[in-house]
Amino acid sequence: MSELPSRLSVVTLGARDLPRLRRFYCGLGWKEISSSDDDWAGFLLGGVLLALYPVDELAAEAAAGAPAPTGWSGVALACNVDSRQQVDAAFAAALAAGATAIAEPMDRSWGGRSAYIADPEGNRLEIAWASSARFDDRGALTAFGS
Structure with missing residues (x-):
């Protein structure tokens, strides 16, 4: 195997x-x-x-025979940005594109900053900055954490 x-x-x-x-x-x-x-x-x-x-x-x-989900699925996608200030700018841009605000940008207890939006079908997307996030030239996450 x-x-x-x-x-x-x-x-x-x-x-x-x-x-x-x-x-x-x-x-x-x-x-x-x-x-x-x-x-x-x-x-x-x-x-x-x-x-x-x-x-x-x-x-x-993927879910043959399973009941249809109701309400929020409990899953959130995340887009990490390069700076604390970018959280606010990306949040505003997402709202301008038609997103619904779920949680305004704020500093979080874990040391970063984030906000939550919902797309037109209610899927949650977190816009976040974490000082420990590192990205390659494509924007792929290469390191996270201390």
Whole structure:
């Protein structure tokens, strides 16, 4: 048996209105991959692909027979930025693109600064700065923690 590699390659959001969700992420300035359309969309983000896929089709593959979720899923995506000040600027840009404010930018007990938004379908995205986060030239996280 082979080992499961310790990496995260794709995060898929099940979309109820994929064209609307696609427009939102494009509105953030995120670049789509060339095969994106209103049936499936992808955004390459620093080495991880954010995929948008119809929720019914995703459920058929990943949750066959499971009850439909209600309310918040308990999952939040995070986009770490390079400075404390960028949290506020990114939060304002996300709101301008159509996000809903969940938690205003604030300094956190863990020593960083963050804010939370929701995309048009309620998926949570944290915009965060942590002094220990390090990124490569692609924006991929290379180190986190002390």
